Amino acid sequence: MKKITIGEAARRSGVKVPTVRYYESIGLLAAPSRSEGNQRSFEPADINRLTFIRHARELGFEIEAIRTLLTLQDDPHQSCASADAIAKARLVEVEQRIRSLMALKAELETMVEGCGHGRVDQCRVIEVLADHGQCTHSHH
Amino acid sequence: MKKITIGEAARRSGVKVPTVRYYESIGLLAAPSRSEGNQRSFEPADINRLTFIRHARELGFEIEAIRTLLTLQDDPHQSCASADAIAKARLVEVEQRIRSLMALKAELETMVEGCGHGRVDQCRVIEVLADHGQCTHSHH
DNA sequence: CCTACATCCTCTAGCGACTAGAGGTGCAAG
DNA sequence: CTTGCACCTCTAGTCGCTAGAGGATGTAGG
Structure with a gap:
């Protein structure tokens, strides 16, 4: 398993480097493991999560809405009623x-x-x- | 000449009280005269200016654009090319x-x-x- | 091995345009 | 005279980043 640096994660997900650190700091992204020299080392799943976040932000969802959507994504056996409600509310806003x-x-x-x-x-x-x-x- | 309090100015212009003070603090609105007890006393012209600002804000103009528009308004003999350019740029943004x-x-x-x-x-x-x-x- | 350079680290402060709250003063009615 | 609202100043917080300082790490070439 090759280590993914923050720069690489940023490039692959389309989220900027300081923004990745920011998402970690507000708990939207789990703190990744670190290299010997204290540098972040991301997993492929982190790239997916960052891509998810970026896309949701592009759709204008607020961070707190995305936090909810992410907890839903983390547990796929839950009802999707919340996700549906969030998307519908966003649709009304957009209209x-x-x-x-x-x-x-x-x-x-x-x-x-x-x-x-x-x-x-x-x-x-x-x-x-x-x-x-x-x-x-x-x-x- | 009756004195217009900040609350009255806010009600008449549709700008909230703290926002009126904020506009004064950033120099968008001239500091009004004060009563004996140090309370702001506005002129009718201030209400017009606040209404102008509120309307421009509702149209999505940024404070700095409004500052330019206001200096144009203050001197009606100038060319309106700047005002036109600002409105056109805003139109492109909106589209x-x-x-x-x-x-x-x-x-x-x-x-x-x-x-x-x-x-x-x-x-x-x-x-x-x-x-x-x-x-x-x-x-x- | 040394150096140069990109990338990484943490931390703090700033952006726009307000908004909220603390802690205090002025003023008009009853 | 007291109640109670509106006013005052000041600071700090909001959101979602972004910029910069000042330093450490990682990598490629000589």
Whole structure:
């Protein structure tokens, strides 16, 4: 069994070196064994776990949600209801975020289109920001 | 001229009290005059400025961008090219963010649909996270 | 064996944009 | 006069890293 250094683990998982150490420090990743010279030596399973974490982070899951998902993964005989609930909650969040970004996009487009490239006192960018009543959406 | 307390300013602008003080501390809002008892006393113009800031924050502009927008607002004879550039950059960011959230939404939907509500070892939520190769999108 | 250099180690501090809490003061109503 | 809320300052905490200091280790070439 060849030793996997932290740099190698980082490369293989796509998680940066300081971030790997950070995940260890918050207990998301078990502390690996060490070499004679005190350097971390990872197992292939650690790479999988790091990849799992990276992917979940890319999907916008928070660290605490990932912690729950990882304990579920560690015990495959449990019900997946929690995992399902976490993913569903995240889906609702994402849908909400998309809706609000769409409204935002419309508002920004109005601002940019309305800007006659003249002076500030004719500029819709400033104007729209100054007066919320002119928004295409009214509330958050 | 009636004095506007920080609580009143907060209610009228929609910015929270500690956040108003925070904006003052970072120089986004000029320090208002004080009452005899050392309490902040705001002007109507401050409410406008706070509303402007809140709205810009809701649109996702960063504090430094808002600082620039505010200096533009303060001098209406300037060219609005900077304001336009800031809004355009923000629009590009928002469009990018919407695209990636749509991909994300699709991926989360696959996960949630695939979950048979049984045990974790049959759960697509965990499975998809564990194996990035199964994603509907491949890269970020 | 020595040196150069990349990589590793720990530790602390910083980022953005607030938010929370401690411990104290001001002010208006009853 | 007392109750109670709103205000004051200050520090520290949040999240998820990221950067940097200052030193040790590991490896490849000469």
